Amino acid sequence: MSAFLRFIVLFLALFSASSLPELRNVDFSVATRPLALQYTLQRHGRSALRSLKTTDFWLFGTQPTPSNIAQAIWLLICGHGDAAHEVLLGVNETNLHVAEYAATHPTSWHQDHPLCDVNDLVHSLIHRCEGACIGEGGHSGFENAKYWAAGGPKEYTNFGYAASSVHLIHQTLLQWSSVHTPEIIADVVSTHSARRHSILASKGQRRHVVVAPGCWDPFAFIDFCSTAEQLGSVEQEQLRSLQEFELRLLLRYALLEQRDCDVEMLLSGEEQQ
Known part of the structure; x- marks a missing residue:
């Protein structure tokens, strides 16, 4: 599907009269493919958003403007990994000069653009798609993915103990996976006892988290x-399905962020996916 057609599909989904956007016609396979980021902003002080066409911005110039999370996911779906990464960090078409200066000079950019917990999950997904490639901070995509899955600089320690937006998304992933990817569920769930992981911390240090x-x-x-x-082939196919569902779920959550939603609402329509 062309970028223009994907734009129209998601536009209609967002503004339809139905309670939940239907995302069946959107290609989420980007979540299963390797992602090579160039980091032109961080390395050269030039935003990747400058290379985009106006139509590459999801609902560019429309009101209400989608959240930066929804915009980042849309850019990722369209194949613009670097632009998606920048949008998550707070870059947009109105602050390019400021962002480019901040990328190469000491500023308060990160303090001025704090990241919410769901933003961290999408950030983690983008780095996970980098895989073993070396990216930010000289660390692999997988290492950076764990860093952001644990809240980045917020450095959360315990997972699964408290209600939150992240907990809701994790609950939904667990429920969907138990039904649709039974061959791999034991590998992605902390089963009979708490799991402890050593992950990357700030300034290249290590720390532990508990699930x-x-x-x-x-x-x-x-x-x-x-x-x-x-x-094996069955596990690979189920992993691909789970990765695509995760991206679909994050987009659905971003579209519903102004409403109270629960697991049932987030799973709504999945039987047709």
Whole structure:
């Protein structure tokens, strides 16, 4: 499907009278493919958004403007990984000069553009798609993915213990996976006892996180993705399905962020996917 047609499909989905956007016609396979980021903003002080056409911006110039999370996911779906990464960090078409200066000079950019927890999940997904490639901070995509899955500089320690937007998304992933990807569910869930993981911390240090028993384990999921090439055909297919569902889920959550939603609402329509 062309970028223009994808634009129209999602535009209609967002503004339809139905309670939940139908995303069946959107290609989410980008979540299963290697992603090479060039980091032109961080390395050369030039935003990747400058290379985009106006129609590459999801609902560019329309009101209400979608959240930066929804815009980033849309750019990722359209194949603009660097632009998606920048949008997550707060870059947009109105602050390019400021962002480019901040990328190469000491500023308060990160303090002025704090990231929410769901933003961190999408950030983690983008780095996970980098895989073993070396990216930010001289670390692999998988290592950076775990860093952001744990809240980045917020450095959350315990997972599965408290209600939050991230917990809701993890619950939905767990419920969907238990039905649709039964061959790999044990690999991505902390089963009978809590799991402890060593992950990247700020300034290149290491720290530990704990996932409660019976909960979705985002760090085990990243590790499992790193072994994709060694999996059997059934496991590979189920992993691809789960990765696509995760991206679809994050977009659906971003579209519903102004409403109170629950697992049932987030799973609505999945039987037709």
